Amino acid sequence: GMQLNEKKMIGPVPGIEVGDEYQFKAELNIIGLHFNMRGGIDYMDDGNMKVATSIVSSEGSGYTDSCGSDVMFYCGEGGHKGVKVIKDQKLVAGNLALANSMERKTSVRVILGKERADHRGKDYVYDGLYMVDKYWTEKGPHGNIMYKFKLSRIAGQPSCDFFKRLV
Amino acid sequence: GMQLNEKKMIGPVPGIEVGDEYQFKAELNIIGLHFNMRGGIDYMDDGNMKVATSIVSSEGSGYTDSCGSDVMFYCGEGGHKGVKVIKDQKLVAGNLALANSMERKTSVRVILGKERADHRGKDYVYDGLYMVDKYWTEKGPHGNIMYKFKLSRIAGQPSCDFFKRLV
DNA sequence: TAGACGTAGA
DNA sequence: TCTACGTCTA
Numbered sequence: 351g352m353q354l355n356e357k358k359m360i361g362p363v364p365g366i367e368v369g370d371e372y373q374f375k376a377e378l379n380i381i382g383l384h385f386n387m388r389g390g391i392d393y394m395d396d397g398n399m400k401v402a403t404s405i406v407s408s409e410g411s412g413y414t415d416s417c418g419s420d421v422m423f424y425c426g427e428g429g430h431k432g433v434k435v436i437k438d439q440k441l442v443a444g445n446l447a448l449a450n451s452m453e454r455k456t457s458v459r460v461i462l463g464k465e466r467a468d469h470r471g472k473d474y475v476y477d478g479l480y481m482v483d484k485y486w487t488e489k490g491p492h493g494n495i496m497y498k499f500k501l502s503r504i505a506g507q508p509s510c511d512f513f514k515r516l517v
Numbered sequence: 518g519m520q521l522n523e524k525k526m527i528g529p530v531p532g533i534e535v536g537d538e539y540q541f542k543a544e545l546n547i548i549g550l551h552f553n554m555r556g557g558i559d560y561m562d563d564g565n566m567k568v569a570t571s572i573v574s575s576e577g578s579g580y581t582d583s584c585g586s587d588v589m590f591y592c593g594e595g596g597h598k599g600v601k602v603i604k605d606q607k608l609v610a611g612n613l614a615l616a617n618s619m620e621r622k623t624s625v626r627v628i629l630g631k632e633r634a635d636h637r638g639k640d641y642v643y644d645g646l647y648m649v650d651k652y653w654t655e656k657g658p659h660g661n662i663m664y665k666f667k668l669s670r671i672a673g674q675p676s677c678d679f680f681k682r683l684v
Numbered sequence: 685t686a687g688a689c690g691t692a693g694a
Numbered sequence: 695t696c697t698a699c700g701t702c703t704a
Binding site: 374386407408412425428472 | 688692
Binding site for chain 4: 379385386388389442443
């Protein structure tokens with residue numbers, strides 16, 4: 351069979367609208383919203399650097415993201431395995447790509463993952479395009495260095511009421 | 518959204534035919550062929566015991582299954598992590614369920630997984646219904662005890678030429 | 685080869 | 695909490 355996810359791209363995915371819901375990371379892959387089956391940050395080459403294409407903020411994964419109506423704070427990736435803290439996060443891979451997205455001023459697709467009421471998996475909803483405003487490091491709850499990214503939702507997009515955690 | 522995989526069952530899945538192909542274990546879950554997202558053996562309650570509903574024989578996973586035109590030898594699950602051998606397999610969980618399928622004389626759906634040419638994931642094809650003929654233990658290539666199951670394809674089903682590894 | 689905000693079930 | 699024939703990228 352053919353995959354629908356032929357091309358990884360920055361910006362909106364044709365046919366996908368704000369509020370569209372999915373049940374698996376694998377579905378996000380198939381429809382082209384987010385190709386990273388495990389990781390929260392997906393990215394691609396843009397000239398000589400890698401920039402983020404999409405991020406998934408997923409509940410119940412040990413991260414402390416927060417999401418308001420048009421601003422979100424997203425934790426960088428790495429540094430822990432499950433609940434055990436291993437080491438400091440580094441500005442590499444997905445974290446570096448998000449930083450580059452700020453420098454390049456390229457948009458990032460945001461997908462929100464909410465644990466289902468029956469605790470059997472999560473629902474994922476496409477929340478639209480955001481820009482990376484800034485990033486910094488801070489000590490996480492376990493004392494390790496973590497990257498934090500502040501993103502702002504691009505104006506003019508349909509609202510998405512799937513769920514919003516207050517900042 | 519609604520899942521299509523509402524009910525786990527023994528035997529054929531309505532609408533699914535021999536030869537149907539899929540690209541992800543998650544798809545097998547969605548259409549109801551195999552609900553176990555990781556494990557190769559899926560099973561359910563049948564009265565007071567658990568019996569297998571389906572198995573996935575997946576290439577390149579360290580197992581040494583073999584599959585002819587109507588007979589297959591399937592390795593039990595457990596006992597290793599990646600390439601590192603940990604311990605002997607036990608007659609529990611999926612292995613026990615397959616043994617019970619033999620005792621109960623209930624059919625098992627067989628899905629064959631073949632690594633794609635570009636090594637990006639696997640293709641899965643539904644190969645039809647099999648019966649468990651017998652099982653035994655033997656020393657695996659790393660010296661640990663492994664369960665082996667011999668299954669025979671139920672006659673009268675369409676042939677499936679996706680791939681057959683000679684016994 | 686190892687790491688990554690995966691999933692379901694025992 | 696852990697295991698399970700996952701799946702992709704670096």
